[in-house]
Amino acid sequence: MDTILPQIGCSGGAEAVLGIQPNSSISIAYHSLFGPHNDLMLLELDEKLLPEVLHQRVTLRGQPDEDAVLCTPSKTYAVKFVGTSNSVLLIPPSDKASQGCNKENDDKMMVASVIKVVPGCMELVEVAPKVDKLKLLLSQYPYTFGEAVSEEGEKTKMGLYRWDDLVDRLQASDEELRFGLKSLSAVEIDGYWRILDDKYMNMILDMLLHDIILNDWSINALNEDEIVGVLEADGFPRNIAKHCLQVYCDKVDEGVGVSSMWKLDERRVCVHLARDILNGGKMKIEVFIEKWRRKVPDGMSANFEMLEGEVLMEKLGMESWVYLFSVSSLPSTPAERFSILFKERPKWEWKDLQPYVRNLRVPGLSSEGLLLKYTRRTQPTAESEPVFSAR
C-alpha cells in the first residue's frame, strides 16, 4: 500500500471516525483544504451554557488591550487559551456533496480528512465583572445643574456613553451592567447613561423635601404626577424628577390609569443627608448628630446604624469623631479593597469591617474564604471580639 497517494475512497468525515464499526478501518488524511485556518478556534464550555450560545445570548467583550471575556446575559467568564503539545487533529463532518459512497462497488477505504492541527483550546473561568470601570467612565462628566438648564445643541457628546458604548467597553454581562448602573444611581438622559453630580442630587432632594413640607404631603404617600409636576415647575427636567423618586423613594402602589404612589425611603434619605453634612470633613460626633437630626424631615428618625458602610468613627483623645468612608467609593476587586481598608485602619473589628466587605463577590470563594485569603484573624481571648489585620 502506497500511503503517499492522494486521498482516495469515499469521504466519511467526523461521522466515519466516531461511528467506525468493529473490525474495520478508515484512512485519516490531510484535507484538500488543510492549512492553519486561523479563523477556526475551539472553545470548551459547560453543557449548561450551550443553549445560551444557540439562542445567541453569548458575546465576547473587551478592549484590544484587555483579555477578552465571554458574557452570557447574567455572568462573565475569563477566556484563557490552553495550549497543548499533543497533535490534535481536527476532523469536520463530511462534505455532503462528496459523500455518497457505494459500498458494493469499491473496496476503497473510507477517508476522514483533517482540516487543521489545533494548537489548543479556549477555556472559561467565571469571574467577577469589572464594574469599577463603569464608575470611572461615568464619573468623567457627571450631569450637572448647569447642563440641565443649558441650551440644547452645543452639548458635546465626548466622554458620554450609550448602552452599546458601555457594552463595548466593559467586561460585564448585561445583567451585571444593569445592576452596576442601578447601584451607581445612573440614569439615561438623551440616550446617554449618566450619573448626577452630587450637588445636583442634593439640590433636587432638598427641593423635594421642601415641597413636601410646603404642600403638606405625607412622606408615605407621594403622588408621582404631583411630585413630578412640582419639581418640573421648580426647574428640574421631568426625567430627572422621576429619577429622584427612584433614588430616594420606593413605589408603594403601581398606578393603573392613575398616578403611582411612592414613599420616601428613610434610610436612603437619611444617609444622603449625613453624607452632605460630612462632605466638608470630619466632625465631632455630637455636632454631627445634632446637625443630622435637624436636617431629617418630620416623620423620619435618623439612626446611627444607618451609616454602616458610609461613615467611620475614630477616637481622638476623649472625643469621638466621624468622617465619610463610603463602601461605594472602594474598588470591587478583593485585593485592592482590602489593601485600602488596611491602609485606612490597620486593625478592624468584625462589626466595622463587615459593611465594607459584604458586597465582595468572587466566584468560587465564600466570604469566609475571602477573609482567610486576605486577612489575619486574631482573638486575644475567647470572649473578646475577633480582630482582622492585613496578612
Add this chain to the structure above:
Amino acid sequence: MHIQVKCSCGEGNCPEWAIVELQGVVEAQPSFENRLQSLQIGVLCRPSSQESYTFTIGYHELIGTKVSLKKPILVLKKIKLRNEDEEEDGGDVDATRVELDMIGIIRHKILFKTRPKALISSKGAQPSAKEKASASSSKTPH
C-alpha cells in the same frame, strides 16, 4: 469590542466534529512539508467491539481509546461582516464587525496516549510512509 457568538445551523442541527489526538508531532518527510493536502496520515482501526483503537502511521502503531469529553468543545469560525454604518465617528476604525459562528461541536475524541511502537524492523523493506510520528514521552496528554 463586542463579538456575537452564534450558531446558524438551527436548533439541534449543529454537526458533530471529531478529534484524533496523539502525543508528539506528526511530521511529513521534508519533500512533502509544504504540500500536505490530501496526503494520507495513517489508518485508524477498531480491532474489536470495544472502544479501543489503533492508529498506524507509517511503520508506527499507536493504541488509544475513544473518550467522551466532560464538557463539549465548540468549533467557532470567525466571520467578518461589513459594518452598515461605517461613517459613524468618521474615524479610521476597522469598518468590519466580527462574529463567531459555531459551525460544529465536539463531544468525543479518539485519544492515543501511548508512544508509537515500531511495527516492522526489517531493513529490507523500502519505507514508503512519508509521515512519521515522533513522540515526546514526557508530556502528559491534554
